[in-house]
Amino acid sequence: MTQERFSTLEECCEFATQFCLLTPKKKLEQKDNMVAMHIALARHIDELINRVCTRHDLECQWEWNYGLCWRGSAGRCNSHLCLISLFPNIVFDGANYIRDVILHELAHLTNPHHRRRFWKTNIAYLQEEGLLPEGEVTKEEEVVEDRWGGELKYHSLYLNGKLIVDRWEMGSSMVGRITDHNPLLAGNCKVSSRSLERGARAMKAIIREARDNKQLNIKFVI
Numbered sequence: 711m712t713q714e715r716f717s718t719l720e721e722c723c724e725f726a727t728q729f730c731l732l733t734p735k736k737k738l739e740q741k742d743n744m745v746a747m748h749i750a751l752a753r754h755i756d757e758l759i760n761r762v763c764t765r766h767d768l769e770c771q772w773e774w775n776y777g778l779c780w781r782g783s784a785g786r787c788n789s790h791l792c793l794i795s796l797f798p799n800i801v802f803d804g805a806n807y808i809r810d811v812i813l814h815e816l817a818h819l820t821n822p823h824h825r826r827r828f829w830k831t832n833i834a835y836l837q838e839e840g841l842l843p844e845g846e847v848t849k850e851e852e853v854v855e856d857r858w859g860g861e862l863k864y865h866s867l868y869l870n871g872k873l874i875v876d877r878w879e880m881g882s883s884m885v886g887r888i889t890d891h892n893p894l895l896a897g898n899c900k901v902s903s904r905s906l907e908r909g910a911r912a913m914k915a916i917i918r919e920a921r922d923n924k925q926l927n928i929k930f931v932i
């Protein structure tokens with residue numbers, strides 16, 4: 711079987727999920743497919759990143775990064791280096807999840823924070839990719855008293871009148887699972903620990919092989 715099998719991100723994710731369920735012996739038999747899947751996956755990711763970067767006149771590189779794969783993170787953006795790090799385990803959470811994470815990290819290239827401007831950029835990217843409906847983004851401000859009697863200002867964002875980023879999600883402590891309803895959550899969401907365990911066990915050596923094959927034009931940090 712060849713790379714053509716993996717003509718979409720969905721096919722890559724589907725294969726990765728099935729691969730994890732195989733016995734060690736069967737995994738070994740499917741090793742070439744796993745390498746082919748990673749090469750195809752990298753191409754799809756390149757394509758998405760290049761598309762957004764070209765459209766917005768941005769420059770960036772990306773890498774698969776095991777070295778920084780702290781528990782629960784999906785991606786990271788270093789806006790100084792214009793470098794997006796993706797943690798390979800995201801493949802187990804589906805094609806939409808990968809897109810959401812990438813668009814979240816791309817929005818960080820020009821907005822190294824989670825303030826309103828960041829969310830507006832993130833929403834625009836998701837709309838351009840057809841992952842959120844077109845429409846008007848509006849904001850609401852709320853001033854609440856903190857426990858010391860000071861003032862805290864919160865912002866919420868609405869898309870076509872529907873709450874899309876609530877005040878809790880504006881903070882950097884955002885956690886939770888990505889849902890189809892809110893792709894904005896992706897970058898800060900926790901990858902399920904089951905996915906992480908599966909990923910770590912099944913993929914590390916195989917990805918290393920894909921890298922050594924020199925077929926991938928991306929940086930690997932292991």
Ligand SMILES: [Zn+2]
Nearest residue numbers: 814818897898
């Ligand atoms: Zn973020």
